Amino acid sequence: MAKESTLTASDQMQDLLLESPGFPEFLLGLATLSASMAGADGQVTCTITVERDGGLSTVASSSEEGRRLDETQYSFGEGPCLTAARHQRLVWVPDLAGDERWSAYAEAAAQEGVRSVLAVPISTDASSRASLNCYAGTTSAFNEGTVVLLEQHAASMSRVLRIALRLHGADVHPEHLRAALKSRATVDAAVSLIMLQHRGGRDGALEILRLAAKSSNRKIHVIAQNIVRGAELPALPNDRV
Structure with missing residues (x-):
C-alpha cells in the first residue's frame, strides 16, 4: 500500500514538472504539496533548499514565512535544514528550545514562532545538495508516521528534482524571476x-x-x-x- 502511495506521489510530481510553465513554479508546487502532507491543519510551512556551486537558495516555499526562516539559517551558516542538505541525513527536532546544536539559530527561530523542525535530505547529484524543510509552531508537531511519509515523499521527489536541475542548468532561480514569483506566490500555490x-x-x-x-x-x-x-x-x- 505504501508503495502505491509513493508511486502516486511520483506521478503527481511528474505532472507538475510537465505542466508548470517554469522551474520555480514546479518547485513551488512541490513545497505546497509537502506542506499539505506534513500538516493537515495547515500549520506547517515547507521549503526546498538547494545548494549548488557554493550558493544556497530557498527555491520554493509554501509561505513567505518559510523563506525567511531558511534565510535566517543561511545568515548563521548553520541549522537543521543546512545540516540535512549538506550531510544528507534526517534532522528531527521535536522541541527547538531544548536543542543545543544551533543555539543562536534556535533563538532567532523561536522569535518567529517556530517550535519544531523536520528537515529531510533530498538526494540529487554530485554537483548539488537539497533538503525538504518543515517548520511548525508547536512542539512535537511531527510524529514517526509523518517522518516516514516525508522520507518516502523526498525519495520520490529526488528523481524528478535531479531531472529538473539538469534541464535548468545554473539559472535555477534568477533574481528577477524570484521577485516576480514572490508577488504571486499565493496564486501559484x-x-x-x-x-x-x-x-x-x-x-x-x-x-x-x-x-x-x-x-x-x-x-x-x-x-x-x-x-x-x-x-x-x-x-x-x-x-x-
Whole structure:
C-alpha cells in the first residue's frame, strides 16, 4: 500500500514538472504539496533548499514565512535544514528550545514562532545538495508516521528534482524571476493544488480560479489564499469544478 502511495506521489510530481510553465513554479508546487502532507491543519510551512556551486537558495516555499526562516539559517551558516542538505541525513527536532546544536539559530527561530523542525535530505547529484524543510509552531508537531511519509515523499521527489536541475542548468532561480514569483506566490500555490487535485494542466487550473472569482465577485488572490489555507473552491456555474 505504501508503495502505491509513493508511486502516486511520483506521478503527481511528474505532472507538475510537465505542466508548470517554469522551474520555480514546479518547485513551488512541490513545497505546497509537502506542506499539505506534513500538516493537515495547515500549520506547517515547507521549503526546498538547494545548494549548488557554493550558493544556497530557498527555491520554493509554501509561505513567505518559510523563506525567511531558511534565510535566517543561511545568515548563521548553520541549522537543521543546512545540516540535512549538506550531510544528507534526517534532522528531527521535536522541541527547538531544548536543542543545543544551533543555539543562536534556535533563538532567532523561536522569535518567529517556530517550535519544531523536520528537515529531510533530498538526494540529487554530485554537483548539488537539497533538503525538504518543515517548520511548525508547536512542539512535537511531527510524529514517526509523518517522518516516514516525508522520507518516502523526498525519495520520490529526488528523481524528478535531479531531472529538473539538469534541464535548468545554473539559472535555477534568477533574481528577477524570484521577485516576480514572490508577488504571486499565493496564486501559484493555489494553482499547484488545483492541478494536483484535478490532475489537469496549469491553464485549466487558472481558468478554474478565474471562473471562481467571476462567480463569487472576489479577487483571484483572495480565493487563492483561501484555497492554500485549506478551503474548498467556491461553487461554479454548471458544476465545472
